Amino acid sequence: VVLALLAACAVAGLGVVAYGTHQQRVDEAAQQEQYGDVLAAATTEAEAVVNLSYRDAEAGIARVAAGATGDLRDRYDGSAAKEARVLRRQQSVMVGQVVWAGVVDLVGDRATVIAATTGTVASARTGNDPVTRDLRLRLDLVRIDGSWLTADLEVVD
Amino acid sequence: MARRSRGTGRGTTVLLVALVVVLLAAVGAEAAYLWVRDEPGVSAARPVTTGRLAQQSVVDVASRTVEDVLSTTWRDYDAHADRAADAMTEEFAGEYRESVAGLRDRFVADRTEQEMKVVSAGVVRATSHEVQVLLFLDQYVRKAGADAVVRPRRALVTMVRGDHGWLVSDLRTR
Numbered sequence: 001v002v003l004a005l006l007a008a009c010a011v012a013g014l015g016v017v018a019y020g021t022h023q024q025r026v027d028e029a030a031q032q033e034q035y036g037d038v039l040a041a042a043t044t045e046a047e048a049v050v051n052l053s054y055r056d057a058e059a060g061i062a063r064v065a066a067g068a069t070g071d072l073r074d075r076y077d078g079s080a081a082k083e084a085r086v087l088r089r090q091q092s093v094m095v096g097q098v099v100w101a102g103v104v105d106l107v108g109d110r111a112t113v114i115a116a117t118t119g120t121v122a123s124a125r126t127g128n129d130p131v132t133r134d135l136r137l138r139l140d141l142v143r144i145d146g147s148w149l150t151a152d153l154e155v156v157d
Numbered sequence: 158m159a160r161r162s163r164g165t166g167r168g169t170t171v172l173l174v175a176l177v178v179v180l181l182a183a184v185g186a187e188a189a190y191l192w193v194r195d196e197p198g199v200s201a202a203r204p205v206t207t208g209r210l211a212q213q214s215v216v217d218v219a220s221r222t223v224e225d226v227l228s229t230t231w232r233d234y235d236a237h238a239d240r241a242a243d244a245m246t247e248e249f250a251g252e253y254r255e256s257v258a259g260l261r262d263r264f265v266a267d268r269t270e271q272e273m274k275v276v277s278a279g280v281v282r283a284t285s286h287e288v289q290v291l292l293f294l295d296q297y298v299r300k301a302g303a304d305a306v307v308r309p310r311r312a313l314v315t316m317v318r319g320d321h322g323w324l325v326s327d328l329r330t331r
Contacts, residue, residue: 001173003173004177007176007177008180010180011187014184014191015187017191021190028208029197029203032203032205032206033202035204036200036204100281100311101279102280102281102289103205103279103280104277104279106209114277114291114293116291138277156276156277156293157309
């Protein structure tokens with residue numbers, strides 16, 4: 001009887017600890033999966049920014065706007081026609097991809113990501129010859145309704 | 158009467174033993190859940206399997222180490238290479254020594270001084286034994302008779318946990 005009582009106490013004690021640990025692991029897993037979501041969203045937005053062509057300017061600008069929010073979205077939405085005109089006038093063709101991306105900070109619904117891109121840009125200025133353009137980008141993202149959107153994007157000079 | 162009492166007593170004992178066995182099995186299962194656990198593998202969906210503080214400490218080590226490894230001068234080129242190799246795994250130190258040996262003559266002839274400063278750092282992947290960090294660096298290069306030049310660089314450094322701390326196991330710059 002004593003042994004059974006001791007075993008029951010052990011089960012109860014460890015059960016409390018195990019439940020707490022389980023909750024902690026579930027929270028950790030959810031938090032860690034946010035890193036994947038944040039990096040995927042930042043990569044998509046960065047690649048939208050470095051892939052713009054005068055041939056389908058409006059569609060390219062719409063892709064950038066789709067992954068943006070706040071002032072950044074307003075900037076692309078509000079001046080889409082003007083941006084498209086500039087691309088066409090310059091005959092700009094930007095092609096690129098994200099080589100590496102890393103999370104600088106991720107707290108709650110806010111995250112900062114840096115992304116290294118590689119690619120080329122061709123325009124009237126380059127005689128329409130593609131010139132290498134490697135960028136260092138910094139993106140501030142916010143989570144809205146479960147989706148990570150870019151609120152600010154800057155080139156780190 | 159006595160036979161029935163003996164039978165009831167034996168039944169109670171069997172019940173108690175069975176209860177103890179079940180309880181001990183439950184204790185074992187709980188202990189296994191708490192202490193026997195494989196770390197989940199990293200994937201695109203879950204590139205990080207460690208906590209924020211653990212990641213940050215490795216990012217700080219990676220930033221300092223890469224600054225030290227890539228900042229050198231013609232005056233103590235060889236001694237610096239030896240010191241830098243101490244922060245690397247044996248295998249990567251071999252690749253690094255080959256690489257710096259190939260650049261040595263030009264570096265010394267031009268009296269080059271190179272300094273690297275980390276301007277931003279982010280976690281690409283992280284487990285408890287390996288962390289990949291993306292670094293944005295500014296490279297300051299001075300050569301004899303020429304003005305200093307600053308170039309933006311990007312580096313991907315892989316750190317692995319060694320016996321006495323974190324070591325560089327790969328370093329790629331672009």
